[in-house]
Each structure stands twice: as structure tokens, then as C-alpha cells.
Amino acid sequence: xxxxxxxxxxxxxxxxxxxxxxxxxxxxxxxxxxxxxxxxxxxxxxxxxxxxxxxxxxxxxxxxxxxxxxxxxxxxxxxxxxxxxxxxxxxxxxxxxxxxxxxxxxxxxxxxxxxxxxxxxxxxxxxxxxxxxxxxxxxxxxxxxxxxxxxxxxxxxxxxxxxxxxxxxxxxxxxxxxxxxxxxxxxxxxxxxxxxxxxxxxxxxxxxxxxxxxxxxxxxxxxxxxxxxxxxxxxxxxxxxxxxxxxxxxxxxxxxxxxxxxxxxxxxxxxxxxxxxxxxxxxxxxxxxxxxxxxxxxxxxxxxxxxxxxxxxxxxxxxxxxxxxxxxxxxxxxxxxxxxxxxxxxxxxxxxxxxxxxxxxxxxxxxxxxxxxxxxxxxxxxxxxx
Numbered sequence: 001x002x003x004x005x006x007x008x009x010x011x012x013x014x015x016x017x018x019x020x021x022x023x024x025x026x027x028x029x030x031x032x033x034x035x036x037x038x039x040x041x042x043x044x045x046x047x048x049x050x051x052x053x054x055x056x057x058x059x060x061x062x063x064x065x066x067x068x069x070x071x072x073x074x075x076x077x078x079x080x081x082x083x084x085x086x087x088x089x090x091x092x093x094x095x096x097x098x099x100x101x102x103x104x105x106x107x108x109x110x111x112x113x114x115x116x117x118x119x120x121x122x123x124x125x126x127x128x129x130x131x132x133x134x135x136x137x138x139x140x141x142x143x144x145x146x147x148x149x150x151x152x153x154x155x156x157x158x159x160x161x162x163x164x165x166x167x168x169x170x171x172x173x174x175x176x177x178x179x180x181x182x183x184x185x186x187x188x189x190x191x192x193x194x195x196x197x198x199x200x201x202x203x204x205x206x207x208x209x210x211x212x213x214x215x216x217x218x219x220x221x222x223x224x225x226x227x228x229x230x231x232x233x234x235x236x237x238x239x240x241x242x243x244x245x246x247x248x249x250x251x252x253x254x255x256x257x258x259x260x261x262x263x264x265x266x267x268x269x270x271x272x273x274x275x276x277x278x279x280x281x282x283x284x285x286x287x288x289x290x291x292x293x294x295x296x297x298x299x300x301x302x303x304x305x306x307x308x309x310x311x312x313x314x315x316x317x318x319x320x321x322x323x324x325x326x327x328x329x330x331x332x333x334x335x336x337x338x339x340x341x342x343x344x345x346x347x348x349x350x351x352x353x354x355x356x357x358x359x360x361x362x363x364x365x366x367x368x369x370x371x372x373x374x375x376x377x378x379x380x381x382x383x384x385x386x
Contacts, residue, residue: 134150226244236324
């Protein structure tokens, strides 16, 4: 019996051990079930693959990885290069370039960092920096197709930019030449007036350094106009008037009563009608519309200040000797040629201003309407720039 009781006790003990594992054994099993937590870099990689909605979260994780300051430079280089990629995808090109630079500092062999730095620099239009990144990347991996394609793109853009710079330099030189000629003759140019009257034509200098203007003859009563495409500064008004209103000139279709005749014509211009453009404004105005140049901005506060000063100056109509040359009329004190403008303006019977053109009223009788001499056959004459 004693032997049987002993065997039963041993069997119960074994069953108890099987059913109730020790504390140490349970902890070991739990440890086996726990998953290892991913590093910020790995989490960032996963989010980056998920698409645009996860880019900013990936950016934070790469920043977290960088802040841990890995003792291995190659790892730090990867973290910076990956953050540069996210910044590129988000359009943060400046930050992307800075990250690429840091990546290369930690590991000069990181070809991806050179590629991403080149892309960022190209997006920033820093072509020298982009070309430098490409060259250094190809020195590490000369068969890298992505870098080779990017290098071609950079070269093409650089060539295009250099061509535009040459065109702009030529345009500026031409504008400076005309402005110098106007300054030498004491001809003043005002702000914008109409382009449509001159058909886009502009003043120009010939090989003998003589200025030529397009001139618009405006007939205020009937709201129509004629264009003299080439009015040289040495030409006299009488010569053009003889050609347009002389006995051999064809009749004007709209002058049904025959009132616009040569002997009835008189010329006038108005003083201080416009503020005078500064030299930089004038150069920009002559450059505008030429190939390789862009339209400049407004003068802003300076323009308003000039307009206020202009209000204090006397505005009057001055009769012009038709035997005088265009250069003589343009250089008169207070005579400012209007530039180009975007909308019509009516002033005491004058229809509109033309680009870069002195106001000259053509009148057949000396009857005044207000401050402007104006009769049934009077019109306005301006040389202009289109």
C-alpha cells in the first residue's frame, strides 16, 4: 500500500507541473511573441511607398532618424538623402538641396544624394549647382542613366538661358541707344498711351543717327485717324501736310464737306500734359515687347508723386510753326510725349494719345473750345511708339 501511495503522489506532481508552468517559462514565451519595433528610417520608407498623403509623416520620421545622430556616417547620409527625396516630392526644393549637401558630407560616395541635389538645384534654377552635382555623381558612377539624362537637361536649359541673356543684352543696348538719342535732343517721354494708333510701330534710329517716329493724325470731330509710318525728326510738318492735304492729294472719304484743306490747317501742342519717365522707366519701355524681354512693372508710388507735381505745372496749348521740324517741336519746353496706355481717353475734343507721341492739335480756325483750340475740322497729331 505504501508503494502504491507513493506512485500516486509522484503522478499528481507530474500532472501539476504540466498544467501550471513556472513564472520564468511564461515570461520567456511572452518575449517570443513580442514583435521588434521598427526604426524611424524603416517606418519612413514604408510610408513613402504609400503615396502623397503619407509624405509629411515620412518626413517627420526621417527627421527623427537624423536627430538620433547615428555614429555611422553612411547611415546618416541615407537619412539625409531620404529626407531630401521627400522634400523634392513636396516641392521643398531649397530644403531638399540642403539635405542632399548634408548627405554628401556624411558619405561622398552616395550617388543618390548627388542626383537629388542636382534635381533640387535645377528646380531652383541654380544651373551651376545642378551641373556640379551631376558631374560629381557621374565621377562616382559614370554609367548612371538618371544622372546622364539630368545632365543633358541642365545643358539644354543653360544654353537656352544664355541665349535669352544675349538677346536681352542686345535689346537693352538698342533701347539705351534710342534713350541716349532722345536725351541728347532733350526730348521727354511720358507714361503710357495708345498702341493701336501706330499699329505696333516704334521710334527707331537709322545709320546716320537720325530719329524716326510713327505719327498719328487724329481727327477729333469724326473720330478717325491717319498714320504717317515714318516721320523723320528732320522732316518739316509742312512737307507732310502738303502731301496729305495738298491739291494733288486724294480726297478724304469722311470729309464730305471738303473742310479739311491745306490752307485751313494749324498745329498746336499742349505743355506739361504728362509726367516725364525716368531713364530706367524709359529704357524698360523701349525694351518692352522686344524678343528676350518681359513687360516691366508699374512705377507705383513714384508715379503718383510725379502726377501730383504735374498738377502744379501750367498746361497750355502752343501753336506750332508748320515750317519747323519734328525735332524742334519735340524739344520745346514743357512738351512731354505720351507713352503707351491701355484705354481710351477723351480730352476737350482730342480723341486719344498714341504711344510715345507729342500732342499736336491740327486746326483750321482759331476758335477755342475751353482751353483747347478746336473747330469743326480740327484734329490731333502725334508721333508715337507702338
